Amino acid sequence: MITDLNSDNESSFSFWKNLFFIIVFFTITPITLGISLFSIFSLNKEEPIKLGTVTTNSGVRVYASLPKEFPTVLGVATASDARIELVRQYLERYNSPLVNYSSFIVEKADEYGIDFKLIPAIAQQESNLCKIIPPGTFNCWGWGIHSKGTLGFNSFENGIETVTAGLKKEYIDKGYVTPEEIMSKYTPLSNGSWAEGVNQFIEGME
Structure with missing residues (x-):
């Protein structure tokens, strides 16, 4: 009985841990990607020729x-x-x-x-x-x-x-x-x- 309870607790903990990492991944990844794309476009932006x-x-x-x-x-x-x-x-x-x-x-x-x-x-x-x-x-x-x-x-x-x-x-x-x-x-x-x-x-x- 105790063994089953411990097993349930571990499964619950594992579920919430995985959910946490998934949330963090899908939150951080778009932000990082957006910053990278912004940096690339900023660097590639050309200035006009000056005389x-x-x-x-x-x-x-x-x-x-x-x-x-x-x-x-x-x-x-x-x-x-x-x-x-x-x-x-x-x-x-x-x-x-x-x-x-x-x-x-x-x-x-x-x-x-x-x-x-x-x-x-x-x-x-x-x-x-x-x-x-x-x-x-x-x-x-x-x-x-x-x-x-x-x-x-x-x-x-x-x-x-x-x-x-x-x-x-x-x-x-x-x-x-x-x-x-x-x-x-x-x-x-x-x-x-x-x-x-x-x-x-x-x-x-x-």
Whole structure:
């Protein structure tokens, strides 16, 4: 009789113990899973490219601001020679007439404090890297287009410097920092494809 009673007590204790562990398991597991998923999504969340931040000759992150901070088109600047080679290889890959101006592009980006990848990226978006431009204009960036025609430059060097300085003064310094923000002023009628293209071409140089 005593043995049966003890057996019943042990069975009851075992039941409640198992029930307790089951409750704890189904309470803790969803919470842990939720925290893990939240952490994964937080880590994978991408920030927009930024374009403005002063570049140095050694190698720091380069931001070329045009209205705000992108995707600003952020550019990573490694050693100066490495950046020049990066631009040269990119332009050469697409047989761009700008290939001989790779050093000048990086030099002017540093001088005006913008992302060195921005000038080639806009040229790619606007003119297939200078392969489709009005004859004799040296304007690969669609810069200064208006109802009376397209602004022309005296040379590619003149175009690179004018556009770089203009992006700094008229965009970055006024808060247009990301490709999306730049697009709103640079080509306001775009449906978003302009910024998507510029972002894609910037990433292609990274």
